[in-house]
Amino acid sequence: MPVSIVSESTLVQLYRQHHAWLLGWLHRRLNQPETAADLAQDTFMRLLRPGVELPETLRAPRAYLSTIAHGLLVNHWQRQDLEAAYLQALAVQPPALHPSAEEQAQTLELLLAVQAMLDGLAERPRRAFLLARLDGLGYAEIAAELGVSERMVKNYMAQAMLHCLRLRGDAA
Template sequence: MSSANAPEHVDLLYRDHHGWLLGWLRRKLGCAHDAADLAHDAFLRLLRRPVDLPLREPRAYLTTIAHGLVVNHWRRLEIERAWLDALMQQPESCQPSPEVRALAIEALLEVDALLSTLPDKPRRAFLMAQLDGFTYREIATELGVSERMVKKYMAQAMLHCLRAELAPGT
């Protein structure tokens, strides 16, 4: 069946499986509010993403979507905690407003999403250089590669960032 009838099928899927998905998410997250938010997001994804409906294995499909949402949720929490921990190290007079905090967290999440699409070693090399201030020699030692390879990793990471910056819609 085509996705032209998607809203009706998503409605039926929602009625048949929302309670189950909510319980699954509640067990994973340990928080009813976060579970409700992510269950809502899972069904929104079904409405936005073209998919052949009805699904043969709706719970397996919903679990796959929900698992990705849970991973993203935990990643976001980790980034927020790291940012707030860094802020705690600053004097109170340097604390940003709640609006600036929210914007900074959103920017960090965008950077994280961008860097997560890089292969492991180029991403790690880039982060070591940018965040830790490591020299190429230190990065090479840490990654077990040559300095020349670190230069290639850095070029790859910078090209990746440049392409993302120049991509339409950014």
């Protein structure tokens, strides 16, 4: 298992000097003390990931920490938006068709994984992929929807598939 390159003393010093500031920074953006505390903790936990290199002295530690925290904050907001959209879709379903709480959690995790996989993909290939996979549209219908040729849709789908395969290769 790879070892983190961040020394314990560097991390402890960084935590002691900047944790309170980071917590305040996150709290101002969220106005949710518990979530701000979780994200501040997650920011420092990111520094313990394998392969993370942290110099003994950072020139701008707050900029470094806020960059990491900002990414976590964006992920938090995306998760909230996706969860709200999922719950809104469930709300229009008859209660008898609602999945169990466990199934809802699993579905939400799956939706988040799909969202993460498609994150780095350009807009049109992502739309083409979603129209094909979620809406079940054929290439001709997708071409009409996007205002492009079927050949371009094939290209978009190939880009999307290659993107997913690369991510899958990175995860393996």
